[in-house]
Amino acid sequence: MPSPAASASATRSVGPLKGRPPKQTILSPSKSINPDPSAHPRTNPVGALSTLLKLLSSLSTRVGRCQYKLTPAEHALSLHLVSIIDPYVYQGAKTLSTVVSAQAKLIISGLVYQPTEILDSIMSFLDSKRDLLNVALCCKHLHDVVFPRHFEYRFIRCKVSSISVWNHLLVNHSLARNVRRLEIVDERSSASTAIMPRGMVVPRGINKRDTDLESTDDELGMHKKQERYLGLVLQRMSGLKELKWSCNHSPISIEHIWPALLMRCATLDMLEIADNLVFTSKGSEGDDATGSSGGESDSEREDGSGPAVLPMSTLTNAVFKSTRHNYGARKNPEVSRITEILSRCPSLKNLQVTFVRPTRSQIGHLPPVNELLEGRWSNLTGLSLSGVHCASTTNLSDFLSEHHQLESLHLDVAGVHNLDLRLDTLPRLREIAATKDVLNAILGCSLSSGEGALRPIESVKGFKLSGIHATVEGKHVDHELLHNLKKHSSTLHRVELVGWHDMDDVKKLASSLPGLAYLDLGKRLNINTNRGGVVGPVTNFEEWLEVLLTLPELRALHGVKFFYEISTHNIPNSSINPAIVSTASTPSPATIHVQATGTMPASFGDSLVAAKIQSQMSLMDRSRMKKNDWTASMLVWRCPKLRRVDYWEDGSSRIIVLTRGPGSLPTGGSGDQGVDGGEATVRESNKVRWEVRRVKSV
DSSP states (O other), X not given: OOOHHHHHHHXXXXXXXXXXXXOOOXXXXXXXXXXXXXXXXXXXXXXXXXHHHHHHHGGGGOOGGGTTOOOHHHHXXXXXXXXXXXXXXXXXXXXXXXXXXXXXXXXXXXXXXXXXXHHHHHHTTOOOHXXXXXXXXXXXXXXXXXXXXXXXXXXXXEETTOHHHHHHHHXXXXXXXXXXXXXXXXXXXXXXXSSOTTOOBOOTTOOOSOOTTTOOSOHHHHHHHHHHHHHHHHHHOXXXXXXXXXXXXXXXXXXXXXXXHHTTTTTOOEEEEEOGGGGSOTTSHHHHHHGGGSSSOHHHHHSSOSGGGOOOTTOXXXXXXXXSSSTTOOSSOOOHHHHHHHTTOTTOOEEEEEOOOOSSOOOOOOOBOTTGGXXXXXXXXXXXXXXXXXXXXXXXXHHHHTOTTOOEEEEEEETOOSOOOOTTOSTTOOEEEOOHHHHHHHHTXXXXXXXXXXXXXXXXEEXXXXXXXXXXXXXXXXHHHXXXXXXXXXXXXXXXXXEEOSHHHHHHHHXXXXXXXXXXXXXXXXXXXXXXXXXXXXXXXXXXXXXXXXXXXXXXXXXXXXXXXXXXXXXOOOSSOTTEEEOOOSSXXXXXXXXXXXTOOOOOOOHHHHXXXXXXXXXXXXXXXXXXXXXXXXXXXXXXXXXXXXXXXXTSSEEEEEEEEOOOOOOOSOSOOHHHHHHHHHHHHTEXXXXXXXXXXX
């Protein structure tokens, strides 16, 4: 029989130990999380944050190779939880606070505190680089959003062979959506030309050198690759609004990428094509030679299937030009391709068609536009046809009569004679450039609103003055035109001529339009020029002053030279202001001559610097400078509002600006200048200055 001690010890070993809880199975934190994303609503960011922290903290408790690794279900759940928390990152202090007093409550609001994804989406609505720059200057956070993804991608100018650019946009789809303006230049264009002073424009970080994508032994295969990459990129540019195509020396034509371009017809606003192939017929030999790389045949483009039938409802500006190059030019050009493109543009507002003959073949037919004139666009406000031929004036008359919204009309059409217009044609016309016959037909056409109703004509361009001896049946040739211009003198303020013959033409024009503000006389016809065709200053300056006296509102006069050429070789480099050329040499009215670029104001220095500059000039320059001083003072005296006249060199993109304002007033002294000081101050305030400035090419 066992002893009581043994039985007690046995009893203690069988029963549970006092003070210790029973052993339980401990579950992993990850096993207590529901991996179903639908179980975590987006309206509970605090719960999503707690679940995410629990999931991440469970990674360190795992053993073996599973440590710090998520299963596919856990990875999908973590992405879902992050998407819930992300919009509330900047609002976290307010969202996670459970007990916050009303006085200490943190208020965070405004554009800067929005998530990066929302800011990126907001920046996509800004098309102008100027607007993007203004936003980026607000703070560093907005700068980090604008510059890496938007500012450098709004405008891209490169060649079709820039596969590195196309590949970069293909890889980064979101960056391709940020392109608003795309220019494809000619393959022969250099890095910087007169047309493109800044050269190619591509985002930074893109390899511009030859890469493995661009290297190939087959030249035809290279063109196919370039076309394929460009077509794929155009399909991804969902925000493209302006496209300029100037790739004329390449087997790739605009026709080849047209199907891909039509995929972006929902956003495209402006289309400019400078290509000789756009003036060829659809079944020409050029298409047979280069159409194999287009990706689709002509039969596939002619039928009604595919994206070629989609309307371009947002396109408002269309420009079609030919080039001087012989590549792609035809002896019998046509506008059938242009007509087909424009047939899908119901919202067209501005249309420009310009044809120029190639350099080596000046003999050839002009493209007929009768098929183009059959189209109708109710919103058309601007039309420019240059270098084309119209076989029937009836088509042109019907076209102009049915487009009542036209405000700007430029016509350089061959074969237009005796244009007969209907009543109330072009009632809103403001700017017109045409020959003398077309001008008389349009300006002489009456309106139905009343007997004295006139069109709001503001600018007339493109005609010639025939001279005093041009008479027909005892009547001057320009009599009807001058009469029509005089009727519109109340609104007409700008006239640009192609040429003129003698001073009588200018006098008659000035007497008919005394309210002119801008007058460009063009070239003088039938005149013997010296020095290799260079026209010098006028010799009848007093006669021109009489003409200017009848134009009190004139602000700009071009086509005639008044100033003598002054050499600048003897002018030293001024450390104070290199823009200074000379100072006045005549006592009254004083004139200062400044060589300035753009609109940069020039400081005129002091009298010592002026005296030093004049001492180093030749006697001929001094004599010419005195003559120019007197010319400037007389021009401003006879025509007080005149500000712009021609420079003494042709084709230099410079003008002479006449200004009158307060000069350099004396500083210091007791302030009591007396009578002599007051007269000097008046003379300084009436000072006339003439400055040479560059004109920016638009």
